Amino acid sequence: MSRWRPPSEKSTALITPEGHARLKAELDTLWRAKRPEVVKALAAAAAEGDRSENAEYTYRKKQLGEIDRRVRYLSKRLETLRVVGDAPADREAVFFGARVEVEDVASGELARYRIVGPDETDAKQGWISIDSPLARAMLKKRVDDEFEAALPGRVARFAIVAVDY
Secondary structure: OOOOOOOOOOOOEEOOOHHHHHHHHHHHHHHHHHHHHHHHHHHHHHOOOOOHHHHHHHHHHHHHHHHHHHHHHHHHHHHHHHEEEOOOOOEEEOOOOOOOEEOOOOOOOEEEEEEEOOOOEEEOEEEEEOOHHHHHOOOOOOOOEEEEEEEEEEEEEEEEEEEEE
16 A cells, blocks of 8 residues: 655746756666666566565566656656746846855855756755745845745845856
């Protein structure tokens, strides 16, 4: 029996050209390289006989399901995504694709973020989803504008220091 999960919220269907290329490459790798490899290993495991006690067969069957699930998701998602490659006309304001430097007003700490699509976020690089509370709060703001963002555990006040594309 599977566990029921409520449907996730609809995410914004925007992506940068680099993120789109990464997702297409992942789909291609899964479909053309990984899946055939796993199918071949699954067939070899199935040929060994009793499948109920065959750990290799069970593992490969689960791995194939995970690959198929990801391929299905990527195929559908790539159809709906809109690639945004051009900088907006107003380059002084914060929009999708912007690299933004903000200062925490309370602590004076500086942080640099890039606003990207939900499919390409990367905390290590400072890439935040356009759907995140911080990104939503800074949209359309300009240098020296202040804004508040609801972060986990607190509401923080920030000031925009720099915006570039």
